[in-house]
Amino acid sequence: MSGRPPIRRLAVHDWGTHPCAPDRFRDRLTSLDCDVVVREADDLDDCDAVVTLFHQDEFLESVSWVHDIRAGYEDFPLEAYRERGVAVTNSTGVAGDLVGETALGLMLSLSKGLHRFRDRQAEARWERLPVERPFELGRSSVCVVGLGQLGGSVASRAGVLGTDVVGVDVRPVSGLGLRRVYDVTDLSEAVADRRFVVLTTPLTPETRGLIDEDVLAAMREDAYLVNVSRGEVVDEDALVTALEADEIAGAALDVFVDEPLAPDSPLWAHPEVIVTPHAAAQADGYGRKLAELVRTNVARLDAGRPLWNEVVAAREPAVDGEQ
16 A cells, blocks of 8 residues: 555646646546646645646645646756655657657658648649659658657658658667667767758757757758757757758748747748647647546556656655654
């Protein structure tokens, strides 16, 4: 038997606008043997755990477990959570397939110029692209930067289409069928001969600004950058400069340094840039997958078992006589 008290009340933080709305997410958890409520961060005194979109300082004072519905947790002060004994879990694995499909869709659109046809549709223009503009994705090359679950999903799907896929990671990743995995110190070499560079790396101090002027300069003039990770991984000013100077062919961007993207950003108007509103993981099954993960972890916590996707482990309760 676990020495931990069971979860009696689980809060869904009222995080505001998001494809997975707090009220709808609460309704997906009604099968739990505990109360599930939507609460503001300053109203959690009677709650044991909270599901959230981002960190709030109040979590450190009121609950024993916080679940982040994102894979990223760069805004969470992890050492403070450890000191307080508050467990933190994230949603790694929930969005892998969804983001992989989106990344592939963006690559297909760029390779065939489908975004240009969509632009012309608004003007009722019946006009083909120059015959040399579309190209075969299956005969192209791809460099996937970051080979976790998101990167693995992109790499496997691109490989099925016949693309020549290489990767970049801090680990010697195997099992994805890649022709080669480069160390991050060899990033410029890795991207130098690839038609697509797809970013799936988490945001860390080491990856912030990873795609800078030098990396962009190392890319082919007919190469495309696809970012489905975090906006801060790219030096946005350097990217705009490279696009305006035709140093790279274009980009598909789902994430940005500041969101929403400012209306005066030159990225909106560039004909070879696809802008999507941080929606790569959006799908009808996203909330269901998140709810399954939360339900599983409630059961594991109640049973005294390690949580799935632990970022900060749950503190074991002290036994009598221990401090």
